[in-house]
Amino acid sequence: QWMFRSLDMDLYEADDQPSCEASDPTQTEDPPSKKLKLETLQAGDDGGTETLTANAEPKVQSEICVACLGVLQDFCDQSYTTQVIIEVLFIFPKLHQSYILLLDNFMLITPGVKIQSGFEVSVGFTHAETDGDCHFLYVATTCSDCFKPTKNKASVFTRMAVVKALEKISDQKFLSNYPCPPVHPATRCTPLDTTLLHASVFIAGRYNKFSRELPQTPWVIDGERRMEGSVEELIAGPLLSSFRADGFNFSSSGREDVDVRTLGNGRPFAMELLNPHRARFNKAEIRQLQETINTSSDKIRVRDLQIVTREAMGRMKEGEEEKTKTYSALIWTKKPITHTDLDFIKNIKELKVDQKTPLRVLHRRPLAVRQRVIHSMSASFLDTHHFKLQLHTQAGTYIKEFVHGDFGRTKPNLCALMDSEVDILELDVESVDVDWPPAVPE
Amino acid sequence: CVFAMEEADKTAPSVTDRYYTRWYKTDMKGKPCEDHCILQHSNRICLITLAETHPILQNGRKIKNINYKISDGCSRLNNKVSGKSKRGGQFLTEFAPLCRITCTDNMEYTVFSCIRGRLLEVNEDILKHPDLLLEKPSTDGYIAVILPKLEESKSITNGLLTREQYEEVVSKRTSQQQEPC
Numbered sequence: 001q002w003m004f005r006s007l008d009m010d011l012y013e014a015d016d017q018p019s020c021e022a023s024d025p026t027q028t029e030d031p032p033s034k035k036l037k038l039e040t041l042q043a044g045d046d047g048g049t050e051t052l053t054a055n056a057e058p059k060v061q062s063e064i065c066v067a068c069l070g071v072l073q074d075f076c077d078q079s080y081t082t083q084v085i086i087e088v089l090f091i092f093p094k095l096h097q098s099y100i101l102l103l104d105n106f107m108l109i110t111p112g113v114k115i116q117s118g119f120e121v122s123v124g125f126t127h128a129e130t131d132g133d134c135h136f137l138y139v140a141t142t143c144s145d146c147f148k149p150t151k152n153k154a155s156v157f158t159r160m161a162v163v164k165a166l167e168k169i170s171d172q173k174f175l176s177n178y179p180c181p182p183v184h185p186a187t188r189c190t191p192l193d194t195t196l197l198h199a200s201v202f203i204a205g206r207y208n209k210f211s212r213e214l215p216q217t218p219w220v221i222d223g224e225r226r227m228e229g230s231v232e233e234l235i236a237g238p239l240l241s242s243f244r245a246d247g248f249n250f251s252s253s254g255r256e257d258v259d260v261r262t263l264g265n266g267r268p269f270a271m272e273l274l275n276p277h278r279a280r281f282n283k284a285e286i287r288q289l290q291e292t293i294n295t296s297s298d299k300i301r302v303r304d305l306q307i308v309t310r311e312a313m314g315r316m317k318e319g320e321e322e323k324t325k326t327y328s329a330l331i332w333t334k335k336p337i338t339h340t341d342l343d344f345i346k347n348i349k350e351l352k353v354d355q356k357t358p359l360r361v362l363h364r365r366p367l368a369v370r371q372r373v374i375h376s377m378s379a380s381f382l383d384t385h386h387f388k389l390q391l392h393t394q395a396g397t398y399i400k401e402f403v404h405g406d407f408g409r410t411k412p413n414l415c416a417l418m419d420s421e422v423d424i425l426e427l428d429v430e431s432v433d434v435d436w437p438p439a440v441p442e
Numbered sequence: 443c444v445f446a447m448e449e450a451d452k453t454a455p456s457v458t459d460r461y462y463t464r465w466y467k468t469d470m471k472g473k474p475c476e477d478h479c480i481l482q483h484s485n486r487i488c489l490i491t492l493a494e495t496h497p498i499l500q501n502g503r504k505i506k507n508i509n510y511k512i513s514d515g516c517s518r519l520n521n522k523v524s525g526k527s528k529r530g531g532q533f534l535t536e537f538a539p540l541c542r543i544t545c546t547d548n549m550e551y552t553v554f555s556c557i558r559g560r561l562l563e564v565n566e567d568i569l570k571h572p573d574l575l576l577e578k579p580s581t582d583g584y585i586a587v588i589l590p591k592l593e594e595s596k597s598i599t600n601g602l603l604t605r606e607q608y609e610e611v612v613s614k615r616t617s618q619q620q621e622p623c
Contacts, residue, residue, distance in 0.1 A: 367528065
């Protein structure tokens with residue numbers, strides 16, 4: 001809903017009704033110059049010199065509104081609208097441009113009302129004529145960094161990117177690159193198919209991984225599946241069918257390698273279920289779902305399964321630097337060892353470690369040095385060439401590289417500390433010290 | 443899993459054995475025995491190292507100087523990469539020099555790239571501790587890290603020898619009683 005209150009009688013008359021027809025006849029008497037300005041605008045001239053008589057009739061042919069491109073003019077009658085809540089999408093530059101114009105002249109009360117709903121009806125419109133309108137934002141150097149070229153998306157001008165750029169650009173710069181008032185469109189927009197969408201449901205929990213041959217996410221190289229199954233697919237399976245969802249996005253507080261087990265309370269995860277046709281589940285039903293997942297495979301286990309909000313998803317990633325994890329590793333040493341050789345390990349506290357990006361992930365991560373802290377360690381002797389090492393470290397520490405040194409690119413490392421070539425044979429995550437999601441009593 | 447361990451440690455495959463394939467370039471640029479060993483990770487990243495038969499590692503030689511400045515306009519130390527796609531890294535071809543090493547007996551050797559790819563980093567630790575290169579040439583004493591182009595990751599080894607082929611070349615040298623390098 002738009003409401004205009006005129007503060008300065010420059011362009012339009014005071015009008016309580018939402019209206020898109022600029023040629024609305026005024027109720028009160030107005031000086032001739034006012035009508036003149038009105039018609040100058042209608043003709044599409046900004047400050048044109050054509051003189052029109054004060055009594056000239058407004059144009060009869062309907063003008064396409066420069067702000068809504070015809071949506072509110074032609075697509076709002078009963079036959080087009082439905083009775084459910086409609087979310088209408090505008091192409092932004094037109095909206096923004098009018099907003100500036102109106103800010104100068106009117107006190108504008110919030111355009112559009114964001115409605116929260118579990119079910120969304122999208123009525124979209126396309127207007128080829130104005131598709132290129134926002135392109136000037138890319139050229140304007142102050143906000144060209146908002147547009148990141150990705151191979152996946154068809155166009156770099158996504159709604160998010162345009163909104164960001166519009167926030168960045170100054171009013172003056174905007175107005176110097178884009179006509180104000182805007183050029184009248186020659187054509188009205190055309191409607192797209194109406195789409196219906198169920199709002200996503202977010203489900204969180206903690207998972208254990210008991211297999212050393214299970215990746216967290218599907219392992220695919222060149223379109224070929226390298227290893228069957230994955231943690232996310234095992235969890236998603238029963239959820240997708242119960243919620244009757246079209247797909248999912250899996251997110252977790254960190255990851256473990258294929259050959260690493262996740263023990264203890266497990267690792268927090270959250271899953272967005274897309275377009276769920278059934279979204280309401282009570283606690284008992286969720287508990288049942290958890291049981292189903294747990295009986296479906298002995299490779300994983302899920303606990304504390306619960307429905308959460310979208311905001312909760314962000315909680316997992318927050319505090320990633322501050323959180324800690326504990327690990328247990330099976331270490332092999334080249335040099336034969338005795339019990340006493342391991343004594344020094346329990347005395348190491350708050351060891352700062354500089355880790356260059358490990359070579360095994362360097363192909364897909366930027367080259368950098370990360371400083372991490374190993375809070376404490378302890379060791380248990382097994383035999384002359386093996387011992388068990390427990391570590392309590394800052395989140396983000398690469399344990400395997402701390403043990404073997406990654407060609408000396410992690411310093412200090414266990415090889416150097418023990419003055420012997422050492423290697424890690426097995427690794428387990430014993431705990432992920434994040435206190436979210438809240439525990440669900442069994 | 444304590445059980446497999448006792449046997450495992452005799453033939454315990456090292457990190458290099460488990461994740462890297464060894465490739466060799468012998469007699470680089472025709473210079474006898476100047477052998478390079480390229481460690482290729484399964485993710486296509488390559489480490490350039492001196493092979494165990496390289497002259498620098500023979501006869502108790504000591505290193506006087508390692509210089510990454512290969513010409514007036516180019517120092518490998520100036521190599522800077524940024525971002526996931528490692529933009530800015532110097533692109534190398536097979537015969538691009540990485541560094542020049544001078545030994546205390548005044549013998550000078552050039553270490554070459556051996557493969558095509560983007561230079562990610564050179565080992566600066568060996569500048570401070572040249573002995574690393576002598577004591578651990580295949581691990582901490584590596585020379586450089588190179589990222590081949592995705593399309594070329596398989597073809598870069600076309601001009602290189604496998605471990606078996608390398609061992610054949612080496613044994614031929616001994617049997618022909620060539621001058622020890």
